[in-house]
Amino acid sequence: MFRFHRIANFAVKSIRPAIKCNKHDTLAIKCNKHDTLETQRYLLITHRFYSNKKKDDTTCRKTEPIKEIDKSKLNPSDCKPRDLKPCKPPESVVCDRKPVPSLQECPKPNLMSDMPKPDCAWEAAEARQRQRNRLILILGAVLAALSIGTVFFYLRQKNTPVKEKKIKKKISSKKKRTPQKIPADPREIPKDVPYLLIGGGTTAFSAFRAIKSADPLAKVLVVSSDGYYPYMRPPLSKEIWYSEDSQLTKNLEFKQWNGSQRSLFYEPEDFYTKCKDLLASPNGGVAVARGWSISHIDVVARVAYLENGDAIKYDKxxxxxxxxPKNLDVFEVAEGERLEQIKSVAIIGGGFLGSELAxxxxxxxxxxxxxxxxxxxKESGNLGKVLPEYLSFWTTDKVKSLGVEVMSDSEVTAAVPxxxxxxxTLSNGxxxxxxxxxxxxxxxPNTQMAEKSDLEVDPDLDGFLVNTELQARSHLYIAGDSACFYDVKLGRRRVExxxxxVISGRLAGENMTGAAKPYLHxxxxxxxxxxxxxxxxxxxxxxxxxxxxVFAKATDRDNPKALVTTTDEGLRASSEDEIPEECKKFVAKSDDAQKKALEKRKALSKPRDxxxxxxxxxxxxxxxxxxxxMLWNVFNRMQVARQVLQDEKKYDDLNEVAKLFNIHEE
Known part of the structure; x- marks a missing residue:
């Protein structure tokens, strides 16, 4: 059963008044089997029981108020304070119930300094304990430092940039090549020109040639971040590596497939006008500020700003x-260095450039x-993004026959020195x-200036958005790899x-001189x-x-070497994969079946005897x-191909269309 005895005791401690004795109050303490200890003032405490009383229960059961005393009969001198420490009834009074302690039993404040001193030699024990705690703390700090150092060393080894210590010692004096600024003094660069070309590649070269053709006295300023005059890129992955003369390569010259020698540069240095002499030249000219770049353009004010903040006004x-060039994440921190003596080279990429270089x-x-x-x-074969699968496999076998170890269906996941x-480390481990x-x-595409120049970039294809006339504004044209143009036949495109x-640069140059031609080529x-x-x-x-x-047997005239011999020109500028019928039975859904089908299709892709x-x-x-x-080893037929695309017809038999290209002629 429940009882509230503890609650009652707490109430007594909380509300019981201090026991006093003065000349106006007397203290009467009584206690017997039926009465509880009370003060002169009334204090009623109720106890409630929920169980039967025992016969021998001697607990005080009744609380009655003490009768009021006539104060007039009291003599103040008779009131003497009693010693209330401890508060208990006189010895003559027998009470079997514990008295409620007085609230004044504990002295205040209760200070630690008032506590009794320990009897044992506690100083020595405390010193030993402190020494033990100090040793534990030092040991824990050492272990924590070792753990952190081990983790840091492991992470540093894992993420070490791709740098070679031996190469560092060998070419420690070399720094990352930065183009030399020519002219070095920006004050020599004209600040107001009729024609401003930003970029010094093939597109810019083709554009200023078109401008000079339409306006022979034109004054053209080219601002290029390259340290060289405009040069051709295609031979860098082809003909230049076939030259046996190392001195020829150092002079930036190469031999075409027919053996004729040619410079990488489109024009010799004396073709160009110095920047400081451009505006004063009576016949105009083309000046190239090499090593300089444009940070942004104010398209409203027709002002371009150099990287140092100098402004250049222009008309067009x-x-x-x-x-x-794109890079892989694992090579972003690698230093580009050239080794004189190498025994192995890894080429990452199976597209045009990677396959040509291999x-x-x-x-x-x-x-x-x-x-x-x-x-x-990562593709199944060389040029796998442009060639049909069977021809991609055949091309891979051709590359292997040259001595290249091809690792298809693989990616590089890590690179460490x-x-x-x-x-x-390859994707297969x-x-x-x-x-x-x-x-x-x-x-x-290089579109860094787009945001600051208020120019729009295509979200899917990248590149500056331009119309069919290659215009971003009425006076601003964009061409080449960085332009995303509208093709009236094939839709919006970006070509690299x-x-x-060559063609887009030429058209832009013509339109800058007033031609207003659409890009239909x-x-x-x-x-x-x-x-x-x-x-x-x-x-x-x-x-x-x-x-x-549609294929035919090739002759000695059907290769790039024969073409260059004839034309003396190496720069030739002017849904689901289709699977052979016999390969369709190998198409399957499971990974193992797909791998087996891939191997069998590779075998079937080889030409029959x-x-x-x-x-x-x-x-x-x-x-x-x-x-x-695509014209595979078929040359000088591009005009026919353009005509077929121009017709936009659905042909019942493409074998008949292939006859237009005369592939069966001997």
Missing amino acids: CLIATGAT CSLAHKMKDNPSLKIFQIF KDGRVKL DPLVVDQVIVAVGVK HHDHA QSMFWSDLGPDVGFEAIGIVDSKLPTVG GEDFGKGIIFYLRDDIVVGI
Whole structure:
């Protein structure tokens, strides 16, 4: 049963008045079996029981007020204070109930200094305990420091930048190459010009040639972040590696496939006018400020700002900033260095540049059997994004025959230095240690000035948005790799090839002089995998589209070398993969079945005896309409291809269309 005895005791302690004794009050303390201890003043405490009383219960059960005393009969002198420490009834009074303690029993304040001193030798024990705690603290700090140091060392080793210690010692004096500013004094750069070209590549060269053709007295200022005059890029991954004369390469010259010698630069240095003499030249000219860049443009005021803040006013402006090579995250912190003696090279990328470089380096080092060339890419075969699968497999076999070790369906997940070399980790976990790594995974357009210049960038294709006349504003034109233009036949596009740079630059230059022409030209591109295999293409060339290929046996005249010999010109500018019928039975859903099907399709992609993919035409279809054409080892037929695209017809038999290209002629 429940009782509230503890609650009652707490109430007594809380509300009981202090016991006093003065000349007006007397203290009467009584206690017996039936009465509780009370003061002169009334204090009623109620106890409630919920159980039967025991017969021998001697607990005070009744609380009655003490009768009031007549104060007039009291003599003040008779009131003597009693000692209330401890508060208890007189010895003569027998009470079996514990009295309620007085609130004044504990002296206040209760200080620690009033506590009694311990009897034992506590100082020595406390000193030992403090010494023990100090040792534990020191040991814990040492262990924590070692743990943090171990973790930091592991993370540092794991994320170490790709740098080679031996190379550092060998070329420690070399720094990252920065273009020299010519002229060094920005005051020599004209501050008010009729024509301003931003960028110094192929597009700018083609543009100022068109401007000078339409306006022979034109004064053109080119501001280029490159340290060189405009030069051609395509030979850098092709012909220049086939030269046996090292001095020729150092002079930035190369031999074309037919053996004729040519400079990388479009024009000699004396073709250009010095910046400080441009405005004073009576016949006009072209001046190139090398090593300088434009930070942004005020399109309303027609003012371009140099990186140092100097302003250049213009009447017409062309942005031809081109594109920058992409990089992989694992190589972002790597230093670009050149090794004189190498034994192995890894080329990352299976597109145009990666495949061309792999073939060129293999040819360059054919007399050095100790040199190994590795090509790593995530596609199933070389040029897998543009060629139909069967032709991509055939091309991969061709590249392997040149001595390149091709690693398809692979990606680089890590790169760390190891004994002066680079250790690559592939997506399948295999390691690969090489002396040098070349990253060729595409480009991204240079559109850094867009936001500050209030220019629009295409969210899907990147590049500055322009109309069919390549205009971003009435006085501002954009061409080349950085332009996203509207193709009236194929929709909005952005093209990154040499021919497009030439044609779009030429059109922009003509429009800057008042031509107002739309960009209707279908630009082409080409690639050479050495002197024996090459192709040209036009339109939308994407391996995801359905394709139809028509091939014929090649002759000695059907290769890039024969073309250059004839023309003496190496720069040729002016949906689902289609699977062969016999391969469709291998198509499956599971991973193992797909791998087996891939291997069998590779085997079936090889030409049968007496046949070859020596030359042919590949048609790329969208909604049964030809939107792209590739000429495989077929040259000087690009005008025919343009006409087929222009017609936009649905052909019942593309074999008949292929006859237009005369691929079967001997």
